[in-house]
Amino acid sequence: MARITAGIGSSHVPLMGVAVDQNKSADAYFAPIFEGYDWTRAWLAKDKPDVVILVYNDHASAFDANIIPTFAIGTGERFRSADEGWGPRPVPDVEGHPDLAWHVAQSLILDDFDMTIINEMDVDHGLTVPLSMMFGQPEAWPAKVIPLAVNVVTYPVPSGNRCWLLGEAIRRAVESFPEDLNVQIWGTGGMSHQLQGPRAGLLNREWDNRFMDGLVGDSDANRWIPHIEYLRETGSEGIEMVMWLIMRSALGSETRLLHRHYHIPCSNTAIGHMVLEPVESAPTA
Structure with a gap:
């Protein structure tokens, strides 16, 4: 069966792109x-995933105020880099994995999540910057990518x-897919x-690092942080960190930290990055 072997959290600041x-x-x-x-680029070079489920938010590129899906999954074969006002980024097209994406979409909908299914869309810096940070500048991205967009731009957000x-x-959903696939899930945005x-x-360095602390181990306390706390402590765009929670919970009940990085500032944003693995799939000594 397919399996989620690791999770990555990362900011997606456009200036990094x-x-x-x-x-x-x-x-x-x-x-x-x-x-x-x-560290992460070297690690990925040795243990490349087959598929990345990349959780990100669109910045009025594929969606606008006319259509605001809370959760949307890209099921197409290919996604181009969006023109965000200064031309598309000079990066490879994103190659999707329609078979797994449709399986995940069906499983989520039958699990009572009302997913918006997107067969064709362009993807902006929210998705392409993390790919660049992890994979550099290849001629083609070394893994297939399933975009999973979350509305964290217009309230109400999830x-x-x-x-x-x-x-x-x-x-x-991933574990019920019959093909043997090494799947990673990335949560992006923030901090x-x-x-x-x-x-x-x-x-807010202190709050950011406390949030990252809460993603390691067996605590689920971060899931209960109210929207008003994100707004008060981390600014109006700090709400993007709810997307890291999708990554964390997809790893199971307990995680082990492989790598962590935090830096202030990049533009006017705090940079956070971490690599986690599910404890149950970690090698034993």
């Missing part, structure tokens, strides 16, 4: 950010608990940041 595209990742400003991903339950349902208003530039 600019640094990759313009070959500036070794510049003094960006080097401390990118060095935190060195609760942390609803996201946690979705992750559990994704795990069940603390606010892009507008009197609190623009807000960063």
Whole structure:
């Protein structure tokens, strides 16, 4: 059967994509950010997944105020890089895995999640920046990708608990797929940041790291963090961190930390990154 072998959490700040595209990742400003991903790139080179379920949010590229799906899954064969106002990023098209994506969609809907099914859409920096941070600049992405978009832009957004339950349902869906596949799930977005208003530039190192602490081990306390706490402590865009909860819960009841990185600032955003594995699938000594 297919199995989820690891989870990755990462910010998806568009400036990181600019640094990759313009070959500036070794510049003094960006080097401390990118060095935190060195471990992960080496690890992925040795243990490449077959498929990545990549949880992200669209930034008015595929969706706008006319259509706002709470949860949407990409079931197509290929997804192009979106033009976010300055041309598409010079990155490979994302190759999907329609068989697994349709299986997951069916399983989630029968598990009482009202998924929006997307056969064709362009994907923006929310999805392509994490791919660049993990895989660099290949001619083709080395894994197939199933985009899973979450609305964290327009309220009401899903609760942390609803996201946690979705992750559990994704795990069940993947494990019921008969093909032998090494699947990873990535939760992207965050960490603390606010892009507008009197609190623009807000960063909260202490809260961010406490949130990351809560993703390791067997605690599920993060699922109960209310929306107002994300807003108060991490800024208006910090709510993106609910997407990390989908990744965490899809790994099962307990996780082990493989790698962790945190850096302030990148643009006006805190950078968070971690690699987790489910304890039950970890090698024993």
